[in-house]
Amino acid sequence: MTPSATSLAFVESPVQLLNVLEWAYAYGTQPPGGAPLLDGVPSQPARTAGRSGARTGGAADAPDAPDARDAGTPRAAGAAGGLRIVVLPPTDPMSRGQLRRMAALARDEGYEVRWQEARGSRLAPVKALAALARDVRAAARIIVGDPFSRYVQLLLTLVRAEELVVVDDGTATMEFAAQTARGERLVRWHRIGRGGAAGRLRELAYAPVSSAARRRFTPAARTGRRVEMFTSMPVTVHGTMRLRVNDFAWTRARFGPPRLTRGTDLVGTSLVETGVVDAAGYLDAVRALTVRHGATRYFAHRRESAEKLRRLSEETGLEIVRPDLPLELTARRGPIGRTVVSFPSTVVHTLPYALSGTGVTVAVCDVDPAWLTGSASPRAQSFLTGVTETARDVRRIHARTVPAAG
Structure with missing residues (x-):
């Protein structure tokens, strides 16, 4: 150095x-x-x-x-x-x-x-x-x-x-x-x-x-x-x-604006991997969101396990995408759905900035307390609720309106 x-x-x-x-x-x-x-x-x-496979970049x-x-x-x-x-x-x-x-x-x-x-x-x-x-x-x-x-x-x-x-x-x-x-x-x-x-x-x-x-x-x-x-x-x-x-x-100066697809993209989370959300409840929620919003792609979090993603793909038909750059850059480069749906996470705060002026709607689905694991931190629900409620320029999707898709 x-x-x-x-x-x-x-x-x-x-x-x-x-x-x-x-x-x-x-x-x-x-x-x-x-x-x-x-x-x-x-x-x-x-x-x-x-x-049904996983798409990645070269990295x-x-x-x-x-x-x-x-x-x-x-x-x-x-x-x-x-x-x-x-x-x-x-x-x-x-x-x-x-x-x-x-x-x-x-x-x-x-x-x-x-x-x-x-x-x-x-x-x-x-x-x-x-x-x-x-x-x-x-x-x-x-x-x-x-x-x-x-x-x-x-x-x-x-x-x-x-x-x-x-x-x-x-x-x-x-x-x-x-x-x-x-x-x-x-x-x-x-x-x-x-x-x-x-x-x-x-x-x-x-x-x-x-x-x-x-x-x-x-x-x-x-x-x-x-x-x-x-x-x-x-x-x-x-x-x-x-x-x-x-x-x-x-990001906005260097990339985009992106080409928009007609569909909806889902954004994955590592809440299952960190022990906060139950895997079965998460799968049910993703399945229901896929059906309700006509989602076709699932942008995986870099910490999501291969087994979980395989099961998501098999049971929902979603195309699993493993971005080779942070989602803010991936979305800005495009193509990206006209609607992007996420669970409470960083992107519900960052994507409205990164995609400003592109016409993309960012939506956040809150976490139903029933999805939490028994070992989840006592702070989990209030923290996740805070992440959702403080997000700017996003559309709210309440967990109670996302029925189990069984």
Whole structure:
């Protein structure tokens, strides 16, 4: 990594990387000219396996070994605006594939991107911390995509920068804003009240790092520490924390407008995989929405299991699409349905921005309490209801009007 980036960003998901690009565009740190650079992005998804198969782009199927560009050399001359992006990839193949595609876009925009493995082995976190320590200490501004990440919180113990920016990590941003305002420890909403004795012991051991991170996310006039949130979510910040709206201006400038199909597209969720929603109830809801709205395609969340998607395809006839980029970019590139139906998730807040002026209607179907699992967090229903009720420019579909399709 070349020395002394002005801004150092840490991302662990494709959406976080997208939102760093949106932040850079909003702050005018993109290279001069700003012409679309789409050489790394095919104009159409790479292939389809038919109506009952899964369609993907090339990223998820590409070899997982880092390519030569993962060393951090940008395509454009210099790291634009002093921004350097460090990717801390998860282990699941779909996320890694999308991250590689987003990293290629970031390089096409002129930013330096470093791919840093921090998972997968016992020593990986320690090696990554050692490799990044000097740059973390030298950066004037730190940008993070997941304030709940334990690895990011560990990195924050090394930070000397006076400015910290939190970009969206989806609906988790809403909980982050609420927890920091209340001075609570940072815990993902779907994990509150779960974990048992072993989980409580792990939290106790990690408490010093978590507490230090929470202080870092609190502005302090005495030390000159500034904290900003860059988000599409409906949040209220506390104290002197700054709030700036992410309206997906970079996405709209670089992609689209999309070609619209006559049908309806459904957007998948990982609520089953996180243990919040019962698999059978979710399948019934998708089946009913498919029949009621004439849906033909299902855009899978990158964390949805292959077995669940196979069953959805077989029982509903939906074409399962595994996007190789975040849905905001996939939808903006098109083709996309004139109506997009989602369960409570990030996209009910971001798609109205990304698809502004295209004529697409975004609808959200709330989650029936009967669909929740017995192990779901006590906060699950109220949190999901909040995600739905605060969404702007969307059409509401009440769960009670979605009959079981048996």
